[in-house]
Amino acid sequence: MGSELIIKNLHANIEGKPILRGVNLTVRQGEIHALMGPNGSGKSTLANVIMGNPKYEVTEGEIWFKGENILEYSPDRRARMRLFLAFQYPMSIPGVSVANFLRRSLEAVREGNRPLEEGENPSGRMQKRKTIPPAEFRKLLQEKMKLLRVDNSFINRSINDGFSGGEKKRAEILQMALLEPEIAIMDETDSGLDIDALKIVSESVNALTGPNLGILLITHYKRILDYIRPDYVHVMFNGRVVKSGDSALAQELEEKGYEWLKPEDEESENGEPVNA
Amino acid sequence: MLNISAPGFSREAVVRLSRHKGEPEWMLQKRLQAWESYQRLAAPLGRRGDLGTRRTLANFNFQQLQPYISTEQGKLSPAIEESLQNALVNERSGLIIQHNSAVVHIELSEELKQQGVILTDLDTAVREYPEMVQQYFMTECVPVESSKYTALHAAFWSGGFFLYVPQGVEIEAPLLAQVWLDAANAAVFTHTLIIAEDMSSVRFVQEYTSGVPAEQQALLSDVIEVYAKSVARVEFSNLQDLGQNVWHITNKNSRHSSDGSVTFVIADLGSKLMLETIGAGLVGNGSAGELVGVFFTDHDQRFSIESLSLHDALSTNAETLVKGVLTDQSRVEFDGMIRIKPGAQQTASFLSAHGLLLSKKARAELIPGLEIAANEVSASHGATTGQIDEEQLFYLMVRGIPKEEAERIIVQGFFEPVLQRIPLENLRVRLRRSIVRRMRGAYETEADTWVDAQERWEIEGVDEGAIHLDGNPKDDEIKLMEY
Numbered sequence: 001m002g003s004e005l006i007i008k009n010l011h012a013n014i015e016g017k018p019i020l021r022g023v024n025l026t027v028r029q030g031e032i033h034a035l036m037g038p039n040g041s042g043k044s045t046l047a048n049v050i051m052g053n054p055k056y057e058v059t060e061g062e063i064w065f066k067g068e069n070i071l072e073y074s075p076d077r078r079a080r081m082r083l084f085l086a087f088q089y090p091m092s093i094p095g096v097s098v099a100n101f102l103r104r105s106l107e108a109v110r111e112g113n114r115p116l117e118e119g120e121n122p123s124g125r126m127q128k129r130k131t132i133p134p135a136e137f138r139k140l141l142q143e144k145m146k147l148l149r150v151d152n153s154f155i156n157r158s159i160n161d162g163f164s165g166g167e168k169k170r171a172e173i174l175q176m177a178l179l180e181p182e183i184a185i186m187d188e189t190d191s192g193l194d195i196d197a198l199k200i201v202s203e204s205v206n207a208l209t210g211p212n213l214g215i216l217l218i219t220h221y222k223r224i225l226d227y228i229r230p231d232y233v234h235v236m237f238n239g240r241v242v243k244s245g246d247s248a249l250a251q252e253l254e255e256k257g258y259e260w261l262k263p264e265d266e267e268s269e270n271g272e273p274v275n276a
Numbered sequence: 277m278l279n280i281s282a283p284g285f286s287r288e289a290v291v292r293l294s295r296h297k298g299e300p301e302w303m304l305q306k307r308l309q310a311w312e313s314y315q316r317l318a319a320p321l322g323r324r325g326d327l328g329t330r331r332t333l334a335n336f337n338f339q340q341l342q343p344y345i346s347t348e349q350g351k352l353s354p355a356i357e358e359s360l361q362n363a364l365v366n367e368r369s370g371l372i373i374q375h376n377s378a379v380v381h382i383e384l385s386e387e388l389k390q391q392g393v394i395l396t397d398l399d400t401a402v403r404e405y406p407e408m409v410q411q412y413f414m415t416e417c418v419p420v421e422s423s424k425y426t427a428l429h430a431a432f433w434s435g436g437f438f439l440y441v442p443q444g445v446e447i448e449a450p451l452l453a454q455v456w457l458d459a460a461n462a463a464v465f466t467h468t469l470i471i472a473e474d475m476s477s478v479r480f481v482q483e484y485t486s487g488v489p490a491e492q493q494a495l496l497s498d499v500i501e502v503y504a505k506s507v508a509r510v511e512f513s514n515l516q517d518l519g520q521n522v523w524h525i526t527n528k529n530s531r532h533s534s535d536g537s538v539t540f541v542i543a544d545l546g547s548k549l550m551l552e553t554i555g556a557g558l559v560g561n562g563s564a565g566e567l568v569g570v571f572f573t574d575h576d577q578r579f580s581i582e583s584l585s586l587h588d589a590l591s592t593n594a595e596t597l598v599k600g601v602l603t604d605q606s607r608v609e610f611d612g613m614i615r616i617k618p619g620a621q622q623t624a625s626f627l628s629a630h631g632l633l634l635s636k637k638a639r640a641e642l643i644p645g646l647e648i649a650a651n652e653v654s655a656s657h658g659a660t661t662g663q664i665d666e667e668q669l670f671y672l673m674v675r676g677i678p679k680e681e682a683e684r685i686i687v688q689g690f691f692e693p694v695l696q697r698i699p700l701e702n703l704r705v706r707l708r709r710s711i712v713r714r715m716r717g718a719y720e721t722e723a724d725t726w727v728d729a730q731e732r733w734e735i736e737g738v739d740e741g742a743i744h745l746d747g748n749p750k751d752d753e754i755k756l757m758e759y
Contacts, residue, residue, distance in 0.1 A: 051674050055666070079676035091671040095689030101675070104685070106674035158689070175675065 002029030003182040010061035012049045019045040021239035031209040035218045037236035038258045043218045047187040051085045081113045081256040084181030086172040088188040092160035099155040144177040165192040173204045183214040190224035202227030222254040316426040327607040329580040341463035343432045345376035367449040375457045377434040392529040398436030417501035417531040425525045436467035443473040450479040452515045460492030468500045472508040479511040486519045500528040504536030511539045518546035528554040532563030555584035558592035568697045569598040570607035573606035589623035598629040599694045602638035613645040627657040684715045
């Protein structure tokens with residue numbers, strides 16, 4: 001059986017303000033799920049909370065991955081369990097070359113699911129770690145770059161530094177290809193891309209899909225779903241998944257918008273309008 | 277007669293030192309005048325609201341120190357040998373080593389000797405080239421009375437390096453200088469005097485290392501004077517990696533004739549407390565000065581750094597770029613001044629200083645200053661201090677990299693643009709390594725893999741093994757459309 005990401009009744013706050021209000025969702029390896037919903041419905045928050053962004057506080061609920069409740073795990077440990085997030089706004093890190101970063105990242109992910117550098121090392125001695133020989137890494141990277149048709153000049157630049165919006169998104173997909181996640185969350189990978197760029201990025205994603213990769217594709221436009229066909233579509237509204245269906249649901253949303261899905265009990269809570 | 281190594285500074289100690297060295301009368305008189313200046317001048321104190329580093333130094337008990345350490349000539353200790361091995365590059369033109377108060381080793385290529393290049397210890401230069409020493413030693417570049425501490429230095433200097441590069445001689449491979457300090461309660465004074473004649477060029481790399489017993493203290497006082505004559509080019513690099521029980525007072529200055537240029541590459545990593553004054557005296561038309569500075573402080577280290585780009589001629593250029601990381605309770609004050617004198621037209625001067633704080637208890641005060649008395653100038657300055665960006669950290673962690681290592685990667689990236697400015701590869705690589713090792717929790721091999729990888733990609737460049745896409749690579753470019 002493949003890996004499962006199971007989210008149960010997840011509640012989360014940012015700076016005391018509730019954003020997620022009981023999300024339930026299951027994504028299995030090999031499945032493509034689209035998560036749609038209007039701006040501010042909590043989609044990106046969900047992506048960040050799944051990866052353990054310390055900015056958000058989980059107040060209730062559970063996140064299970066491969067049979068473990070990962071809520072207490074650090075973001076890096078979650079990543080080493082082969083959970084992946086393609087960022088909506090990838091950070092640029094000046095002075096750190098993509099090649100060095102990717103090599104280190106791959107080494108870390110290959111270490112697998114165990115805590116690293118957590119707590120003091122009583123012996124006081126520095127640990128050794130496994131490294132990937134540069135030649136092997138280079139070969140692997142070039143294979144992936146060929147697959148995604150990424151230009152070689154990428155690798156000697158600083159991470160996302162001076163990249164265009166499209167280049168950043170492609171760099172995220174390249175990382176995804178290299179790190180071979182079991183479940184990947186793609187946070188508005190389509191935003192900021194024109195049609196041509198969207199096509200290239202979608203083709204890259206399609207080149208990676210298969211029985212070993214589960215995808216949670218976050219978007220608020222149907223457009224990308226013309227290229228990446230989801231098995232399931234979910235709609236999020238005010239911090240909850242309010243409707244799930246197959247790809248026909250995306251078409252329905254395209255025609256009718258989101259408003260008709262707004263649950264009546266969400267109209268107001270504590271007498272205040274909900275606009276998270 | 278009193279022991280030459282007796283502790284304490286006094287007029288008698290000055291006389292004793294000079295007699296011990298068998299110096300000519302003029303040098304004794306110079307020392308005695310300097311001693312008087314030392315007694316007369318007040319110790320420099322900081323501005324109101326600074327971090328107190330200068331006051332701490334002013335309260336230091338100098339009198340417990342020995343102003344001169346007798347060193348046996350001959351074989352170097354294994355510790356020095358080892359540190360030397362790390363510093364040595366295969367391609368070098370010469371090597372000079374000072375152990376505590378005396379120079380113990382000098383080598384210079386035959387070819388350069390024949391071209392008239394002089395590399396020797398300053399004691400020898402006083403005897404053999406008195407006119408040059410009288411003209412250049414602590415006169416115009418770093419005058420004796422620059423501060424109370426330079427006066428003390430002038431009174432008690434010992435050992436030291438003297439480099440003379442004749443007109444038109446271009447020295448390709450670097451000259452290496454090492455100062456090794458391992459005597460407890462020693463006050464070690466080292467002096468570097470570089471005279472690069474018209475149209476000459478030279479690269480000089482000076483390193484400070486110490487092995488003073490942990491519970492003991494010591495002081496290193498150095499003065500670096502660089503004269504770049506007309507169209508001469510000098511590159512002076514300094515790696516300071518002293519133990520954190522050594523106090524360090526350093527003055528570095530250059531004096532430029534027309535079109536002379538000097539680059540200072542300064543890496544300050546060690547010492548308990550450091551007071552650094554560094555400047556470019558752009559008094560020749562068309563001269564240029566560059567300062568690339570890197571620091572890393574931890575534990576209770578205290579640095580006070582002052583830089584001055586002094587523009588006092590037509591169309592001079594200066595660029596100052598300082599980056600540093602602070603952790604634990606360490607404190608750094610940096611005061612970077614651009615001073616443009618009346619009539620110094622067509623000046624371009626740029627200064628930037630950036631501090632990265634890795635601990636909530638670390639403090640940095642980086643202050644840029646600008647004094648402009650000419651109207652045809654282009655000058656800019658900026659200083660920032662901040663902490664590691666949480667979003668950058670999260671980004672790296674989401675790629676599987678543990679937090680501490682992610683921090684190290686960000687620090688590495690922070691330094692990288694300055695490190696790229698360091699021309700000497702050996703120095704750049706060792707500096708990267710030192711920085712990584714200073715950070716907590718580094719893996720045994722991390723520094724090496726990181727450094728090697730960085731160097732390798734650098735060497736290989738962008739185009740090696742490039743994948744050529746079908747057709748014109750431009751076709752593959754992605755255009756960005758904003759919503």
